[in-house]
Amino acid sequence: MKIVASIQEPDMLDMAVSAKANFIELRLDMMEGDLAGTVELIRARTVLPLIATLRSRDEGGRFEGTSDDWFAIIEPLVRHVDLVDIETRYREHAPKIMSHGVQIIASLHRPDMPTRFELEQIALELRLFGDIPKIAVGLRSQAELLDLLAYTSEAPKPICVSIVGEQFRCARALLPLFGSELAYCHVGTPTARGQYHVEELKQLLEMLR
Numbered sequence: 001m002k003i004v005a006s007i008q009e010p011d012m013l014d015m016a017v018s019a020k021a022n023f024i025e026l027r028l029d030m031m032e033g034d035l036a037g038t039v040e041l042i043r044a045r046t047v048l049p050l051i052a053t054l055r056s057r058d059e060g061g062r063f064e065g066t067s068d069d070w071f072a073i074i075e076p077l078v079r080h081v082d083l084v085d086i087e088t089r090y091r092e093h094a095p096k097i098m099s100h101g102v103q104i105i106a107s108l109h110r111p112d113m114p115t116r117f118e119l120e121q122i123a124l125e126l127r128l129f130g131d132i133p134k135i136a137v138g139l140r141s142q143a144e145l146l147d148l149l150a151y152t153s154e155a156p157k158p159i160c161v162s163i164v165g166e167q168f169r170c171a172r173a174l175l176p177l178f179g180s181e182l183a184y185c186h187v188g189t190p191t192a193r194g195q196y197h198v199e200e201l202k203q204l205l206e207m208l209r
């Protein structure tokens, strides 16, 4: 299991490194300016694996361009990162991105809790174009939380399962214990509601294990 420090400003890199995150996610949809140049500079400052994420507005981010716009932003910086997060809507570009030798996190975010069958179908679809499927869902009851934990425990690995929103944020500490490969955290400014700080999650996992 890897703890990912999700950052939206290059200045947060040092805090991510000192918090001893395993991976660093660069939320490119929250950054300004020459993104390829920024990512190249970040690459030169850390050996930690870097995840490039350009999150669409529909799935909780700020990017509003077309699929081709997405590729035009990502392609010039792929050589500086280790993994690229690709939403289903951008899947057409996955083979070209993968040809650069990076791993693909194939992601889907939705505000509700799918059925077990739907979760299995979503994961199968994500595995068609990515190395690690990532499914983030919205929970509305303890029963749905238990269903998500059971699904995560029984799903083929690797898989990343997370939640959307503040409700049932304890799931962020439990899902890694049930087999989720990546746990997304912040190092001062959350990139999504409900995130724990890297150090908080480390302490929680230490106590819960």
Ligand SMILES: O=C1C[C@@](O)(C(=O)O)C[C@@H](O)[C@@H]1O
Residues within 6 Å of the ligand: 006, 025, 027, 053, 055, 060, 085, 107, 136, 162, 163, 164, 165, 184, 185, 191, 192, 193, 195
């Ligand atoms: O998909 C995810 C998970 C996330 O949305 C979260 O809820 O922690 C944070 C995003 O930066 C990341 O790409």
